[in-house]
Amino acid sequence: MRFLHTADWHIGKRLGDFSLQVEQQDAFQKIVAIARQEQVDAVVIAGDLYDRSLASEESVQTVNGMLEYLNLHEHLPLLIISGNHDSAVRLSTGDKWMRQAGVHIVTDLEDAMKPIIIDDTQFFLLPYFEPYQARNFFADRTIKTTQDAVIKLVAQMQKMFDPTKKHVLVAHFFAANQAGSTQQSEAVVGGVDMVATGVLQPFDYVALGHIHNPQALTDEKIKYSGTPLMFSTGEITQTKGVRIIDTTPFNSQFIPLTPLHAIKKLTGTFADVTSFDQQAQVEKTDYVAVELTDQEPVMDAFNRLHAVYPRLFELTRRRIRRHPQQRNNISRYVHSEQLDPVVVLRDFYQYVTGQPLAPAQEKWALKVRQEVDDNETN
Amino acid sequence: MRFLHTADWHIGKRLGDFSLQVEQQDAFQKIVAIARQEQVDAVVIAGDLYDRSLASEESVQTVNGMLEYLNLHEHLPLLIISGNHDSAVRLSTGDKWMRQAGVHIVTDLEDAMKPIIIDDTQFFLLPYFEPYQARNFFADRTIKTTQDAVIKLVAQMQKMFDPTKKHVLVAHFFAANQAGSTQQSEAVVGGVDMVATGVLQPFDYVALGHIHNPQALTDEKIKYSGTPLMFSTGEITQTKGVRIIDTTPFNSQFIPLTPLHAIKKLTGTFADVTSFDQQAQVEKTDYVAVELTDQEPVMDAFNRLHAVYPRLFELTRRRIRRHPQQRNNISRYVHSEQLDPVVVLRDFYQYVTGQPLAPAQEKWALKVRQEVDDNETN
Incomplete structure (x- = not known):
């Protein structure tokens, strides 16, 4: 049979x-x-x-x-x-x-x-x-x-x-x-x-x-x-x-079986995934998942992507990869109240963005700490 | 056929x-x-x-x-x-x-x-x-x-x-x-x-x-x-x-069709519905609804009744009947802030309990109003 x-x-x-x-x-x-x-x-x-x-x-x-x-x-x-x-x-x-x-x-x-x-x-x-x-x-x-x-x-x-x-x-x-x-x-x-x-x-x-x-x-x-x-x-x-x-x-x-409508996944920066080339490869009826790799925040990403891909059903952001060494560093923040806040900020920024603080950012952080210290001693 | x-x-x-x-x-x-x-x-x-x-x-x-x-x-x-x-x-x-x-x-x-x-x-x-x-x-x-x-x-x-x-x-x-x-x-x-x-x-x-x-x-x-x-x-x-x-x-x-278990409704004061006579007429497997007619609050009524009637499924309290005359009186409370609070209390008590304020209650109410008035003028 x-x-x-x-x-x-x-x-x-x-x-x-x-x-x-x-x-x-x-x-x-x-x-x-x-x-x-x-x-x-x-x-x-x-x-x-x-x-x-x-x-x-x-x-x-x-x-x-x-x-x-x-x-x-x-x-x-x-x-x-x-x-x-x-x-x-x-x-x-x-x-x-x-x-x-x-x-x-x-x-x-x-x-x-x-x-x-x-x-x-x-x-x-x-x-x-x-x-x-x-x-x-x-x-x-x-x-x-x-x-x-x-x-x-x-x-x-x-x-x-x-x-x-x-x-x-x-x-x-x-x-x-x-x-x-x-x-x-x-x-x-x-x-x-x-x-x-x-x-x-x-x-x-x-x-x-x-x-x-x-x-x-x-x-x-x-x-x-x-x-x-x-x-x-x-x-x-x-x-x-x-x-x-x-x-x-x-x-x-x-x-x-060929599906009536495809499911596609686009990965890249906001500029990449909304580029003309990328758009040309997607049908209006395709279901689209987007994974953004931008380091900086992308404002209103879902709505802006939805305007381009009407069947956008998923939006994720790629997490930045870290060396195991960096992950281990996190353990010292169990007692973070004993650390210099500027050190904490520096590490946190590095952890989230994968980049060190820019010199200007470093300067602002030090200035704010100074102001807080001055207020507390007064 | x-x-x-x-x-x-x-x-x-x-x-x-x-x-x-x-x-x-x-x-x-x-x-x-x-x-x-x-x-x-x-x-x-x-x-x-x-x-x-x-x-x-x-x-x-x-x-x-x-x-x-x-x-x-x-x-x-x-x-x-x-x-x-x-x-x-x-x-x-x-x-x-x-x-x-x-x-x-x-x-x-x-x-x-x-x-x-x-x-x-x-x-x-x-x-x-x-x-x-x-x-x-x-x-x-x-x-x-x-x-x-x-x-x-x-x-x-x-x-x-x-x-x-x-x-x-x-x-x-x-x-x-x-x-x-x-x-x-x-x-x-x-x-x-x-x-x-x-x-x-x-x-x-x-x-x-x-x-x-x-x-x-x-x-x-x-x-x-x-x-x-x-x-x-x-x-x-x-x-x-x-x-x-x-x-x-x-x-x-x-x-x-004779039901396997009866549904019974008991109406009366808490004392009535838990009396020996009343209990004798209810099987443990009967479903029981109770309507209490007590004027005074009955504390923990549901649990106490449930102990007597294990299939108690409903507990209501009878609303006191009022003459149409009394109901109409309610309309004057649309602007109740203009009324003497003691008058409001007297009417409210009568409305809820069907009884006038007792002389001692009346006296306490007048005393409290006096104290409030004194405080406001000070």
Whole structure:
């Protein structure tokens, strides 16, 4: 069989003051077109359909409409789990009826043990969960971490394996490669929410959600689909898309999605980022983040930049880099009241601007100190 | 056919600090038992399944469970509309799939025009709406009130009437009898949200939600089901229940529901309401509202009453009744700075306590005024 693997739609997500509704609808239409063109037999959505558990009415309407379209219009079976951003309870509304039409929404651990069979494949749908939920589910107090739980869950699932079928796990957690790490066990045990990919080897494919970067794992059969859209400046270098998986013979293909509107990050002085060259490279509909590197204060920077970039959603200022030596100097200010105020001022200025006081500034500082001293002695 | 008519479940409703979850589950079980015993062919829920549009997860889980039970376990068709307390969007989640199993959730005006046929009856499901929604729907700017809209909606529905069938309207608004009122048109036109029962005569039965009192209308074929439970002290005198309707021949029967825990209101002085006799009439699990009639302040009344009545959810104090004459006297205080302060005090004391100043109090007041006067002249 062939299925489409996507995740982390985060419907309701905003970029600063901007709703991404239009971009998300566009990405959805593109996913539908891919599903159609690739003639997939099912669509897997590995969690985080919503951006928050208390989704707005608009977001609920959007997700309802998307699921209706995929299943009732495109007649595609859907395999869905709740992610950490979803409310499991709210997402499960209507699930008992949807199941009859091939929409499988799994939001609790119990249902994760009941494989859904489509063609030659058993799908195990494991929703996002906290370790305590697995601890209660198995009545096993030794379960402390997500990995502890996943080891036990996978063992349970393996008992259900039909050896004539392929086995796919759909899950929403933080998985990490063991290979290549010299301190593998330490790295894995280190995070309570991290699962070593080794634990997932019994499956023919693991369709993951949670990490927005589709290139986050190098394992051939354990993959994040990533988000359909960029959701922050940190994701600008990532190629977004969906995966098409064939089970027999196994094949995995990444199909990129071109966003309706780009997210761009401009770094430089105010003059740099508002230069004609820079402006020419930005569309009016692009979402823009600016990082200013000016040493001097820039007055009313947000509004002035907003006039140039109407979709400015973020403004940051680069912190000046300091030598470790300089940072250590700060410790002497624990008892700063014993220091000469001019020394404090000199150091502070240097710390903030990376420059020494100018001679004139130094002179003004000394003059003010003199005046204060004179007043105190009078 | 025979159906059960209920409405205004208000899942998530609280009485003061108390959740009514247990009582609502109990009432639901009783409704299921009635539906079973009366062998109804369908259940009508005329709006306000939830108490608020942003329902808690617990409430969502409760309502989901109730609808699942009625339809998937009891195999009953459900005819549901959204009320003013529901979010139409949230309530409609999954409705497209539920329809195939006979669960009809109607949340927009368009669907109200598509009758649902069960046996010998056409059901028209009209969700709660604001006049502007009908104005947009009909593109008719003359629609100002709910009644304007309902007149037009009913005319539209009548075009869909199959003369070989019975016609039932399910709706959620404030309807009022015209009969018996000498100023009927005025009374009806008076409220923008009020609909005259005359407008609803084309139907064989109108199953209403919105008003919690099942005895609110005297019309034989236009009825509120009322709430399954009392939700405030104002509802204490009402008998709560559900209605069983036969369409052919027409028959309407009210079946009362006994609440799991009573709501009681105790009125009297602190001594009265905490007397042994009074306490003996209240179960520890009863919800209790107290109205104190003491003239004097009662210190720490809530905590002391709470110790006696653990489910105390409301404490009020009766306002002293006054003759209209006394009320009118208040008007002279618009310019109270021109009045003798002792006169003001005397009147104020009389107003609040219903008693004149005691001679000693009068003497103290005069003394204080004298002291103030002396100070001002010095």
